[in-house]
Amino acid sequence: MPAFTIALKDLRLLLRDPRSAVILLLMPLVLILVLGLSLGDAFGRKPDDQLQISVVVEDIGLPETLVIRPPVKEKPAGAVLGSMSFAAPMQRKHPPTKRWVDVLLDDLKDTGNIKIEVIPSRAEAEQLVKRGKRSAVIVFEPEFSDRVDRCSFVGSEFRPNPINPLDRYGVVTQEVGVTVLDNPYQPIGGSVVKQVTQVSLMRVIVPWMIGQAFDLIGTPLFMKKMEGYIPGFSFLPTEMRASIGLGIRKGIGGFFGNYDFTALTWYGLTKDIPPDVKAANAAAYTPPPTGLGRGAKKYQILVPSYTVTFAFFLVLTVGWLFVAERRHGTMVRLRAAPITRGQILLGKLLPCFAVSAIQGFTLLLFGKLIFGMSFGAEPWLIIPVVLSTSFAAVGLAMFVAGLARTETQVAVYGTLLVLVLAGLSGSMMPRELMPEWMRSFSYVTPHAWALDAYEQLLHPESPAIDFATVGTSCGVLCGFGLGFSLLAWWWMNLE
Numbered sequence: 455m456p457a458f459t460i461a462l463k464d465l466r467l468l469l470r471d472p473r474s475a476v477i478l479l480l481m482p483l484v485l486i487l488v489l490g491l492s493l494g495d496a497f498g499r500k501p502d503d504q505l506q507i508s509v510v511v512e513d514i515g516l517p518e519t520l521v522i523r524p525p526v527k528e529k530p531a532g533a534v535l536g537s538m539s540f541a542a543p544m545q546r547k548h549p550p551t552k553r554w555v556d557v558l559l560d561d562l563k564d565t566g567n568i569k570i571e572v573i574p575s576r577a578e579a580e581q582l583v584k585r586g587k588r589s590a591v592i593v594f595e596p597e598f599s600d601r602v603d604r605c606s607f608v609g610s611e612f613r614p615n616p617i618n619p620l621d622r623y624g625v626v627t628q629e630v631g632v633t634v635l636d637n638p639y640q641p642i643g644g645s646v647v648k649q650v651t652q653v654s655l656m657r658v659i660v661p662w663m664i665g666q667a668f669d670l671i672g673t674p675l676f677m678k679k680m681e682g683y684i685p686g687f688s689f690l691p692t693e694m695r696a697s698i699g700l701g702i703r704k705g706i707g708g709f710f711g712n713y714d715f716t717a718l719t720w721y722g723l724t725k726d727i728p729p730d731v732k733a734a735n736a737a738a739y740t741p742p743p744t745g746l747g748r749g750a751k752k753y754q755i756l757v758p759s760y761t762v763t764f765a766f767f768l769v770l771t772v773g774w775l776f777v778a779e780r781r782h783g784t785m786v787r788l789r790a791a792p793i794t795r796g797q798i799l800l801g802k803l804l805p806c807f808a809v810s811a812i813q814g815f816t817l818l819l820f821g822k823l824i825f826g827m828s829f830g831a832e833p834w835l836i837i838p839v840v841l842s843t844s845f846a847a848v849g850l851a852m853f854v855a856g857l858a859r860t861e862t863q864v865a866v867y868g869t870l871l872v873l874v875l876a877g878l879s880g881s882m883m884p885r886e887l888m889p890e891w892m893r894s895f896s897y898v899t900p901h902a903w904a905l906d907a908y909e910q911l912l913h914p915e916s917p918a919i920d921f922a923t924v925g926t927s928c929g930v931l932c933g934f935g936l937g938f939s940l941l942a943w944w945w946m947n948l949e
Contacts, residue, residue: 462805479816482764483824486756490825493752506569507562507647508591508739510579513598513631515553554599554658561654563735565720568650573739576635583635589643592651595631602630605659607667612675625655657720664723668715671706672699754828755884757821758908761814762901763881765847768810769868772802772851799943803848810844830911832919839907839924842931846900849938856945875899900934903927 552560562568573579579591606616619629627634632651636644670676677699681688687695707715717723818836821827829836854871858864876882878892879901885893896902907927910920 479813482760482813482817483820486753486760486821486825489760490752490756493756506571507650508571508573508579508582508588509559510573510576510591510593511555511559512576512596513553513555513594514596515599516603554602555594558594558654558658559736560731561657561720562650563732564729565657566650566654567732568735570736571739572736578739579635583637586637586640588637589640590634590636590647592647593633593635595633598631600631602659602662605630605663607663608670611679612670613666619659624652625659627651627655630655630659661718661720661723664715665718668703668706672696672703753821753825754912757818757825757827758905758912759881761817761821762843762879762904762908763872763876764817765810765814765843765904766850766872766875766901767868768806768813768847769851769854769872770864771809772806772848772855799852799939803852803939806851807844807848810847811841814840814844828912830913830919832911835911835919835924838928839904839911839931842928842935843900843904845935846904846931846938847935849935849942850900852942853938853945856942875901878902880905900931903930903934 559570563570573582573591576593579588579593582588583591601617601619604613604615604617605619606613607618608616610616617629619625632655634644634648634651636648677687677695690698712725713723714725715723719728720726721728818829818840822829850871854864854867858867879896879899880888880893881901885896885902885905888896904927907924910923
């Protein structure tokens, strides 16, 4: 068949320059590698993946004698409260099996719905911050539980070694044994981490401090303090003073009826519903893969995006091939032979289609082997996507080759068209960052349909493949290829 004879001839011409073939494959890989190293690990993450707090937990907890504490039982109205030791106000409902750092992390992941990343050591955290991998890391010192347990609104006459951690900015982190390792070159990310930590510290520490202070109301120490403020109070009988103290306690609780001052948690203090436990929000730190960023999410975006982009760079190769054929008079001799116009175009299209398909499969394979990208649950579906994308690219290349008459026109038309289409489609920049109208407009390009199919197939976290989306994308790409090929057949001057 004449078309296959022409195709074989053009394929031999293409293979005569192996350096160009190597460059055609290596150039996209080098660009993907450079972009991957430049963009960093945050690129490719979904927005909700970026809201996380990295922590180092060194907290050793409380002494066992202080961890398990029975709840206070209110005494009868006429009972004598007796002498009160410093430890007596502390006989409250403390979480029996948790360190204070666990209470705080639960507040972050459950109430704040923040992802917690636990880094095993301070040294590793310092390296991550120094290298810019984390904007800030929160370190909970070994004495964190002890310091939080000593936080109090009252002075040393009611509480041994009390700590007042509050100032006009919130919680003074140094007072409670919290150290923030932050990167001065990422101030915005560090500020977000600090503020989120501040909110949780307030939600954990303030209810504890309020509860301690409320527990003191009515105790002998509290009633002794009242003698300096209530004239003649010291002359009252002990039983009456105890009854008055209990009444004051109940009265204050009733006056602030919207709050439960005996609670240890923020939702308990505000009499709200406890948040759902979100165990999936906590995870251990996983060291990044060594080498070229193998397995990083960014390459799940970069590899298919630039596979699609460079498929359409075939416009330049095909254009120059046609210009060379015209200059050497080959086209005139082909037209003189008993060969139809369609056979000539088909013979030109087939070798370029083969080159484009080989390039697409090779880039994806290298993406798997070098960058560790995932092929998804149905890797065989990549085949029709690559072939339909190559058909669309070759059809467009044929159309541009029909318009251009010189090498300069090929370079100008081809480069401008390829870059504009790549920019409009989201191949150069993720479509999630584009305005809504621009995302809709991107579907005038074949690139956008190819990217939709790859997103369905290659996303490792996709719950299920939408076969309709993949099939529609392949159909539209074939429609682009057929339409461009018909325009090339009608427009192209073979003389």
